Amino acid sequence: MNRLLSFLILILATTGCRQAVRTSHDVIYLLSGEEKIGALERITADSLWFRAEEGTLAFAKSEIRGLDLPQPRQGEEWKTLKDIDDSILKEILTTFTPPQIDVRYVNLYVEHNFILHEDGTFEKRMRVIRYVSAESGKGAAANNTWSYLADRAYAKVDFARSYSPDGEINHITEAAINRVSRYPAPAEYSNLTQLQIAVPESRVGSVLDFQFSTIQNVADSIHPICEEIVLEDRQPTMMEIIRVEQPQGGHLAVYASSGQKPERETRKGREILTWRIQNQPPLRFEQMTPPAADYLPHFIVAEEKDWHSIARSLRAHADKAIQPGERLTQVVDSLTQGLPASEEKARALYEFVAASIRPAGPSLDSYSYVSTLAETVLVRGFANNLDRAALLCVLMREAGLEADLVLIRDRSSGRVVPTFPTLGQLNTALVLFEDRIYLDPNSNVGFGTTSDQDAMGLSLSSGKLKKTPLRTPNEEATITSTLAQLRADGSLDLTVDVEFNGQNSAWWKRYLKPLSPAELRQEAEELAAEIHPNARLKDFRFRGIAPLNQNITYTLNVSIPDYATRAGEYLILYLPGVEHSAYWVGARDRAYPIDRVTRSADILNLSLQLPPGAELIYYPQDVSISNSYDSYAATFVQPGRGVLQFSESLQVLKPWIPPQEYPKYKELVEGMARLSQEPIVLKLH
Structure with missing residues (x-):
């Protein structure tokens, strides 16, 4: 990145002048848009001296936009493929055959190293060698981040380079490295820092090779060594290695969710544990998956404690x-x-x-x-x-x-x-x-x-x-009460009352609190449009937004012209506000579990007032589908002429559904969808 001048003044003013000894040139960026290439010679509180082709130039601090001061990095002397002396990289570049699969990029090699040194410092490194296989993968493959806590560790980019199909090697410059606080304000919580890089010349057919490292100097009972890795990527990984190195008898332990045993090696009084995982498929996109650590290979490296x-x-x-x-x-x-x-x-x-x-x-x-x-x-x-x-x-x-x-x-x-x-x-x-x-x-x-x-x-x-307790479905219920008046011309008037409980209420509070009156009206109009695209909002009210001890509720008064279809002396309509989709269960099977996180209930009570003299010819049959994970029931009642009452209840009994039990969930959702697609038929007299 272009380093901020204030940062340079802070660092360099403590050391005075220094000799411009570089492995590469420095670049100064001026507010005028000019760039000067050369070497930084001296910096003071308000000025900077820079040696360029035309001689030594002096600039005021106010003239400077930024500086690029290249730092020595591993392998920077490599210019062509024949210069490479890294055995891992050489083998990959000479034996790799581009895969014939439709992916954005391929991780050819990923290595995680966790090293406990004799002086108690802890080092972690991650190296990635990646092949860019599609235009859509150029940015995703090149842009990478690495986080660390700046008050107890320091991180750096050991190297980042690309190898083009024609044999050219491009090394990262400081301009492509950014070091930022994830929480810059308030300053009291600003120690979480992120290194952001863009590997240069990421093109289709290129191989990218980069490595981050962190040295943790502070490690004690309240600043523990604990590193977690979940082997997840939306693109395939050919080889991933987890390696832990420490003095014999060291206090680091490793948890491997797969139970896989490591390769063990002792070298010069140090114990080395290595796990190798080959040919990991890309992460498959599925709805409602659990946190990745709960179903994908998961490693934890930490100090042994109780x-x-x-x-x-x-x-x-x-x-x-x-x-x-x-x-x-x-x-x-x-x-x-x-x-x-x-x-x-x-x-x-x-x-x-x-x-x-x-x-x-x-x-x-x-x-x-x-x-x-x-x-x-x-x-x-x-x-x-x-x-x-x-x-x-x-x-x-x-x-x-x-x-x-x-x-x-x-x-x-x-x-x-x-x-x-x-x-x-x-x-x-x-x-x-x-x-x-x-x-x-x-x-x-x-x-x-x-x-x-x-x-x-x-x-x-x-x-x-x-x-923490797992609340009952009713404690997390969303309850909807709808009064609907259908007219002979097919128009429909609705009064909809909705109450949210538990986490749903908390979500709506967080969402609604900052909204202005105009924005609240817009939200009400969007809720009305979810009932029917032609819905016209007549009135609305949100309640419980501010008080902590009240749940969020809202009321909508809506009119929908031409809701029902007239066919001679018949009216045909569907249950208002009842629209269940089976789109997300179209797949025959699942690779991963379903996780709804909490139990919950969705309850609807609908009273449909029919036009005077209308005769109810057809309405759907009751539905009841239950398994150990979910329960759904829908019932129709005609308590008297001119009224049809409908109630439905969906309860999530167990949030977690293993993939082998997916057919049960699929059957239930498809049953709900069939109900919402069945019409109600009236005959007008």
């Missing part, structure tokens, strides 16, 4: 951070005064943190496992998940309530491997109230509703693993 010792180490640091102060005590007194029940107090404190502490920053595994002082969080008014949970925990304890900090692995990251204790698996903090209610102080989630259900985590007070 859960109790991990909790003990964290507890010592957490107890210091959550000590109450004067301001905090005042908050507790003001919020809980006069509240007799413990749950009332807990709810008041929860709603205070959720409303007054703005979410900011990364998850704790991308920042720190040590929470910020509770008083500091209270004053500054923003915090990441760990700091919000720690603040709530100390408020509750100060109020005399039973509260425990529990670190879980959020469901989107995959499940905890309980037999492989390591702090690095955990990335979300919750507060456990009275060993029965999990709390995640969030401005969109009500008391007792957590985003992560059936998620395993570590209790800091007991050192035991606990699991």
Whole structure:
């Protein structure tokens, strides 16, 4: 990348002038659009001296847009293929035959190295050799990222180069490397850093070869060594290697989800474990797949620990951070005064943190496992998940309530491997109230509703693993009540009331809160259009957007002209708002499990008022389909002349469906789709 001048001044001003000794030329980029090639000679607080062909030039800081200072990299002296002295690369380039398959690129070779040195530093490297096989793959193959925590490690690009079909080698320049903070604001959470590169001259037929590396200098009980790899790519991989190297008797352990045994080697007092995985197919696109770590080959490299010792180490640091102060005590007194029940107090404190502490920053595994002082969080008014949970925990304890900090692995990251204790698996903090209610102080989630259900985590007070509850389908239900008036001309008037519960309500709160009145109306119009493309919105109302203790509900009043089709003395229509598609179950089988994450229920009660004198000639039969994973029932009732009532209920009983059980899910969805395609026929008199 073009390095910022302020960064150069900070670095170079401490060393004074330096000799311009380079393996390649420097480039200075001027605001005027000019570029000068040569060598940087000297830099001060406000000026820069640069030696170019025309001599030594002086520039003011205000004239300069950026600098490109090439750094020595492995293999930079290679100009043609005959210069290459890397045995792995030479073998690949001489034996590789382009595959005759329709993919964007092919990973010819991927190697992950994890190295524990004698001085305690930890190094990890990843090398990728990749063949670009299609125009659509040029960018995806060349653009790559590498993340690290800047306060305890440093990362670099060891090399990045391309080999063209005509034998030309192109090496990366600093202009194609970018180092950015993933969370630049607020500054308190800015240590998660990302290296971004674009391998040069990525063209169809090129071979790209790049390597990242990180040296972690800080590793202790609260800054653990823990690296996870999931073998996933939308393109095929011919060979992938995982290698762990450490002194004999070292404390690194490896979890391999496949159970595959490694090759073992001892060399100069060091133990080397190697796993080789050949011919991995590209990741197949399927809907509702679980987190990749739950169904694809998965490796964890970490220090050997037990859960109790991990909790003990964290507890010592957490107890210091959550000590109450004067301001905090005042908050507790003001919020809980006069509240007799413990749950009332807990709810008041929860709603205070959720409303007054703005979410900011990364998850704790991308920042720190040590929470910020509770008083500091209270004053500054923003915090990441760990700091919000720690603040709530100390408020509750100060109020005399039973509260425990529990670190879980959020469901989107995959499940905890309980037999492989390591702090690095955990990335979300919750507060456990009275060993029965999990709390995640969030401005969109009500008391007792957590985003992560059936998620395993570590209790800091007991050192035991606990699991968040999996809520019942009704606790996660979406309930729709519809009153429909059909007229003889085929027009339809609808009043639709919808109530969201659980995580659905939390999602809608988060989505609706920032919308203006005009945007809320637009959202209501889009919801009406989902009922029917010709729907006209007459009125609408959203409720429960702000209050944490209320679920989101909305009401739509809609008219639809020509909803029913007139055929002589008959009217033909379909159930309004009932449209089930079997599109996503068109495939005969699945490669991967289905994961709906939570249980849930979708409930509809529809009352259809018929035109005066209309006779109901035909309507669909009742449907009932059940298996151990889902239950669907649809019933029609005609309680009196002129009215047809319809109710349906879909319940997700088990979120996870193994691929071999997919036919059961497919049968249920296709049955629902058939129902929604059957008409209702009326005869007018």
